[in-house]
Amino acid sequence: NAGVTQTPKFQVLKTGQSMTLQCAQDMNHNSMYWYRQDPGMGLRLIYYSASEGTTDKGEVPNGYNVSRLNKREFSLRLESAAPSQTSVYFCASSELSSGGRETQYFGPGTRLLVL
């Protein structure tokens, strides 16, 4: 049981290049999330997917697209990278208990540097 996995672990891009960050979970969770983490700003939600086939914008969606390929996989694409997108990106999935308690499980993160 690997939990939430992310690839790549580290990436350097030039301004204007594109790339896709991959995320997969093996916990059969319906909900998946993409966050970015910047110093002093905590985690900000980029996009989320409440279930297979649905995606919704989060707090900071501009410059990103997502794809919920199936229940396991949720990818994040940067079409034209900008230096402002230099960050650490975390994928998460969550389960909701019958009492309404949500537990999010995070991947190890992808460190992205845009030059």
Add this chain to the structure above:
Amino acid sequence: GEDVEQSLFLSVREGDSSVINCTYTDSSSTYLYWYKQEPGAGLQLLTYIFSNMDMKQDQRLTVLLNKKDKHLSLRIADTQTGDSAIYFCAVVSGGYNKLIFGAGTRLAVHP
């Protein structure tokens, strides 16, 4: 919108208690959460409190909730070097229905 605030840094001596504070502007949370992030890793759920409780104790961890003041705190008793990490509080936004995280408090434990 929802705002969750934490102080960014706390330094304590090994063996002392640590208290990490969090304030929020609005919440529809049934539960409020504390997550821990160790260096180079993702976040892990550390503990949580049900919104109709004032206090929850879990081994060395004590969570206090003051709903009137919208204040959440995490106390770590007998703090150890292994507790050095970033601690995030998280609440469900009233209008957004998604978890909002604070900026995180970096806890440094020194001998």
